[in-house]
Amino acid sequence: MKTRTIAFTLNGEPREVVVRPNDLLLNVIRDHELLTGTKYGCGIGECGTCTVQVDGKPVLSCLTLAVAADGCQVVTIEGLAEGGRLDPVQEAFLDHAAVQCGFCTPGMIMTSRSLLDEIPQPTEEEVREYLRGCLCRCTGYASIVRAVLSVAEKGA
Ligand code: FES
Ligand code: FES
Structure with a gap:
């Protein structure tokens, strides 16, 4: 299968990776970049x-x-903290x-960060709607929604 080189920024660092046409971004991030x-x-x-996050x-x-x-x-959960300081969304989740088990957490946090960048003062309904594609089998969602709203309250 024909390959090509793609160039992109990953968590602020320039990267060049040789990929096949059907390679997924998830595999490049996890298997090639080991994030x-x-x-x-x-x-x-x-x-x-x-x-x-992409752009x-x-x-x-x-x-x-x-x-x-x-x-x-491209920004992954590893790239959210800056200068050794957690993003306010990460702090709020803690x-x-x-x-709980943490399996949903990276996706929840990346999606929540995008929500707050897009809608700095969301209502609870808007938080639930924006996060509707993120499934959590542990928390029941209430603590996640509270965490996101607390970041909005602080304007962070
Ligand atoms: S692994 Fe991508 S949506 Fe489930
Ligand atoms: S904390 Fe376990 S799936 Fe969300």
Whole structure:
């Protein structure tokens, strides 16, 4: 199968990777770049745990071809903290016990960060609607919603 080289920014660092046309962004992130914070859950776009940001928008990396990231800025959960400081969304998830097994957490946090960047003061309904594609089998969602709303309250 013919390969090509894609160039993109991953968590602020320039990367060049040789990919096949059918390689997925999720596999490039986890298997090539060894950033395993982004999880492989369902693989069919149903759970949201593979969510990363591409050019600031949340995307399901299990449904995104790696070639689509060519020229883009990709941010994973590993890239959210800056200068050793957790992102306010990460802090809030800890403060509100919004993490149990943690499998959904990277996707939840990346999606929540995108929500707050897009809608800085969301209502509870807007939070629930935005996160509807992220499934959690542990928390019952209430603590996650509280965490996101607390970040909005602080304007962070
Ligand atoms: S692994 Fe991508 S949506 Fe489930
Ligand atoms: S914390 Fe376990 S699936 Fe969400």
